[in-house]
Amino acid sequence: MPLYHFDLVNTKTHLDAGDAELPDDIEAMDCADSIARRVLTVRPEVKNHHYSILVTNEEGEEICRLPIDIIH
Template sequence: MPRYHFDLVDSRTVADQGGRVLADDIMASEVADRLAEELRSVRPELRGKGYAILVTNDEGEEVHRAQLDKLRIVLNGKAHG
């Protein structure tokens, strides 16, 4: 199974040194989305600053990017997302 790295990035990178072995890119993307959601809750000071969780594989290729700042879509006065 492949190893994925989950780095916290904005204009700089806080690198994930060990990474995680996961089944595939889809699972890695889901883990990153959950991590971004958790960081939104436990580290509110990171909101609104352009942070994201960058997922790369062992070759350094970007697999997914989970933004900490969720986009909100407003339709007919109701927020979605």
């Protein structure tokens, strides 16, 4: 299974949210959504400050960047 990496970012990386072996990019994006929701629960101050969950693959290629501000 591919390895994906997750970071909380705005203009720079603020938190290494870890790695996960997942079957595909779609599962990695779903995982990013779960991480974003947990971040908002623990650190609600990140809302409205242009933070995103950045997902990269093993090669360091960006898979997606999920803006925290779109999470409800």
